[in-house]
Amino acid sequence: MILRPRKEDHLVIGKYTGKVVTGVGLLMIVPLLVSAFFGEWDTVVDFVIGISACLVFGFGTQLLCRTERDLNWSHGLVVASGSWGVATILGALPHFLSGHEGSYLDAMFDVMSGYTTTGLYLLQDLDHISMGLNMWRHLLTYAGGQGIVVIALTFLFKGTAGAYKVYVGEGKDERLLPNVVQTAQAIWLVSLTWLIVGTLALFVTGWSLGQEPVRAFFHAMWVFMGAWSTGGFAPQSYNTFWFHSLTFETISIVIMIAGSFNFALHWALWTGKRKEVIRNVETISFAVTLSVTTLIATFALAKAGVYPDAMTLFRKVFYQLASGHTTTGFSTIYARAFVTQWGPIGLIATTIAMAIGASACSTGGGIKGIRIGVMTKAFFQDVRRILSPESAVVRAKYHHIRDVMLDDGIVRTSMTITIAYITLYGLTAVVGALYGYDFLQAAFEGVSAVSNTGLSCGVTSPAMPSLMKVLYIVGMWLGRLEFMSVFALVGYGVAIIRGRR
């Protein structure tokens, strides 16, 4: 029996959704200042509209939904997914007002892609957009990588016990420190340290590659944000191909791999537990699957003779595969080159890498290394069970921060989420094929959207059918929040209509 939510439920959800959206509005101050610095006054006006709209919603809901009640689990999930929805609608204002989007749907696509650290975009004439809008695109993806709820937790939710429930609703469940606000602050500490070091490394490289210092600084910061958040947005339409530099590529690979790691792993390293990096089930899973997919693609491309020598071949393949596997979406080849140069095996290897994706509780997407690790362990446990005497007790464990005994509950949870991802991958591929796209290309693009990767082989474009855009938006949202909180939001809607008093 579904119970209809009471007035108090609406009030607490409204209040906290308003707080998160207020946070998004305040975030827009950064691109506004960048635009003002560069004298881009029309863009400044766009951001004033965007900030004001978020604040009107945020303050309005907090005024209408006055309550001292704390959040319960279902509230937390609904607030997380609901605030992502509202933040997407209102966060799209600067994109739309810039005149570079074909429709408001396209603007929402780009913003959802940013928040979810996907990196696909429908914005047109990217090479002529303002510095402020470029700042907003990259800040969206950086904030989305940390989690917009994490931002709100850090600055607006102080002292709220129920805050942990919203944090979990955003697809993160690691509590690095006893208090969730301290956990959010720890995530910021790690991220901001990487931001400073990574930006500095890319800035020095960009400058030495012939960029003007100011331009080198902003490009470095934006590429860092795209890499660390495994977002894949880049300031120019050429993506990281723009820089034509092995050094730049190497630094960006290090950053995107670091960004794809679990925050709990970062925290373990931060607190001196260095061996965790070689013992953790996620890093082992990542190393194995990245090596296998890279080998497959390398073999296929070597056979086809696409690249002139082994070093060049490895450089191209490893970059695209590392980018795909970490769900970043940076690319040093043209989107269509996946089809015209890489061919079916290259497409399949990249699709598999994207589907598996990054680590849990990271900025990345996909099924996640920990689930692949758990399911692999469970598979081998079952094989051992079959081969052992009936009376034997076969146990298995995996290491993630601490040793964990593998039980049916953990395996079931991993399987449930994996099946949900595979179903959504399949749905986006089938819909693309129904619209007339080549199935392999539709699968590549669908997996890229749902796993929040952002690599494209040319299917995503402003001319794409609107319903595919909607499907990709929903896919990115579901993939990033790992289904449950979006389902909770849908359940909340159903309960309002059909629930019993």
Add this chain to the structure above:
Amino acid sequence: MNRRTLALLGLVVALTAALLGGGCMPQAGNPQKSPNEASSGTLVESPKKYDGTSVTFEGEAIGEVMVRGDMAWIHVNDDAYYLENVEEGAALGGYNSGMAIWLPAEEAAKITLVGDYKHEGDVVKIEGVFNAACAEHGGDLDIHATSLSIVSEGRSAVDPVKVVKLLWAIGLAFLAWVLWFTNRKWDDWGIGSTTSR
């Protein structure tokens, strides 16, 4: 078949019809075509066909000139915006599209303005050899140019503040301030009651 199954079936049929009926969006309205016989789109679609051949490529110099010793990298767009960009009022015409060009720095120095938010860059014409996977540059798809000429000089692209947007900004900012102020003073004013924990 019970009502729930029928409803589910109906939803599946309706969704399928909507997806199939949705069709493709018409391509945006910018009629500007690439000036090149082999456009960037053609080169990317048929890299093998053009690999190692001499090409002439024309388009807008975009972003920056990155000088590396005696040589330089430039990027030349031959897309719908190579003569006029969105800030200047051009209709939308899809993504940017262009080629990476590796050329002598002294040739690149002829470029006086590159395209960005505030500028429509010089339209340049280069002559060189197309590489589907350049051995010198880590497998990049590029053109090694030997000469560059300026077809037309770039200009400032003005994006003035729109009055309607400005009025919306003032109105919304004022409304946001009113709501913030009311929110702050609500308890002081003693209006309404707060739901108890």
